[in-house]
Amino acid sequence: MHPRVARHHQDQHQIARNLIAELHPLWSLLEFHALPETTPRWLLAVRPVVERAYLVSQYTAAQFVQEYRAELFPQADPLGVQVPNPLGAFGSPIAIPDVDTQIRIMVSMRVTGPLHVAHLMPMEEQEAMQRGFSKSTGAAIRIALNGGRGMVRMMANIDPLAKGVAAVADEDACEMCAPLTKPVPLDSPKADLVAVGHDACRCSARIVYES
Numbered sequence: 001m002h003p004r005v006a007r008h009h010q011d012q013h014q015i016a017r018n019l020i021a022e023l024h025p026l027w028s029l030l031e032f033h034a035l036p037e038t039t040p041r042w043l044l045a046v047r048p049v050v051e052r053a054y055l056v057s058q059y060t061a062a063q064f065v066q067e068y069r070a071e072l073f074p075q076a077d078p079l080g081v082q083v084p085n086p087l088g089a090f091g092s093p094i095a096i097p098d099v100d101t102q103i104r105i106m107v108s109m110r111v112t113g114p115l116h117v118a119h120l121m122p123m124e125e126q127e128a129m130q131r132g133f134s135k136s137t138g139a140a141i142r143i144a145l146n147g148g149r150g151m152v153r154m155m156a157n158i159d160p161l162a163k164g165v166a167a168v169a170d171e172d173a174c175e176m177c178a179p180l181t182k183p184v185p186l187d188s189p190k191a192d193l194v195a196v197g198h199d200a201c202r203c204s205a206r207i208v209y210e211s
Helices: 001-028 032-072 097-114 114-120 125-158
Strands: 164-168 204-208
Touching: 001 032, 001 125, 001 164, 001 204, 032 114, 032 125, 032 204, 097 114, 097 125, 114 125, 114 164, 125 164, 125 204
Parallel strands: none
Antiparallel strands: 164 204
């Protein structure tokens, strides 16, 4: 694996780890016996956390593609894609995702978090809440890292040197991800699958330049 690809993959892993760490204390905002009443405040707290992770994943992927491409093809004209750092100079978000992404975040967090816990009842409280946190966090990771995966896919579409895309997975990749680690031509329907992970998926993506 090219060192820059490996570093980008680890960067995306770190985004997922940071996301889990930020979401963990917010889970206590949900009360098992008052889920309808406490869901709004939980959603209000988690949405910006997931949004920020999504934008950071997107920004990191854009930087990776351009640095990787410049190293492989130093004489080629740059793509000229400018993605601003979502955290700005002082660590405060300076951008928000598009409305569709915001809606997907809210719906997914509600369905995989409090609604999932409610469907588990009358399961014992501690176990139900643990399962709810695990499921909602898995969905959050998928959404956040889709920012980076989608950015790689988009940049491949506009790169005249690109031949395809591929997922970058760990050695123990699941059956869904493992086939996508082989280069997928840009005109293949499977190319879009590289940009969309499943819950808890920590795969990243790369542009394929070799034939």
